[in-house]
Amino acid sequence: MTVRTTPQGERYFTASDVGGIFDPGVVTSSKHRRRVWYEEHNLNAAVRIALVVSRRSWLDAVTVVPAGVALAEAGLALAFGEHLYEVRCRRGMRRACVTSPVKPPLPRGGLCRLPHLATVQGPDGVWRDVAVWEVMPADRFRSWLGRDSVDLRTIEEWLPTLLALRGAVRAGALPDTPTARALQELLTTRYMSIRLVLEHPNLFASLLSLKEAS
Structure with a gap:
């Protein structure tokens, strides 16, 4: 997979980063680029499933895909999750990230939700800035950021x-x-x-x- 960066050294994403995602639910990606689908139309349930599934060591990304989301947005969320995994592995945090193309619910206490800033380039070559959301347990958030305030x-x-x-x-x-x-x-x-x-x-x-x- 080709990794493209802006002049500022930041990775950006294009249509070639989008995979085959067609239904609402939870989609996972393995280190061998294998993707597995768990169908679940209830968004709260999908987030709970995604957090449990993300503990599996062979995964590098888990994405919650709500109904009605465009293929490109879902694919970007999964590709960005794979990118986060690679970045965090370099910091010793080896666990799949749970992402979503839209603001996800927090189905229980002790969870954090944050919007990552992502850059996409359209077929016309124009860059756009969009959000990709991540859900993680609060203790993992503290380990990642080094603070909780x-x-x-x-x-x-x-x-x-x-x-x-x-x-x-x-x-x-x-x-x-x-x-x-x-x-x-x-x-x-x-x-x-x-x-x-x-x-x-x-x-x-x-x-x-x-x-x-x-």
């Missing part, structure tokens, strides 16, 4: 503006302000991911207030 509800509220800000970063259209320059400094060694946002919430709160006022 994060207001994820506020991050969800920021999402539309975060996606617009990401496009502005790629286009070189950030305003010439101290906070924008601070972000540019961070982006010399990072790209704008949801992890970066979670690590620097005060900086992004300032940036988003500027974006909304413009």
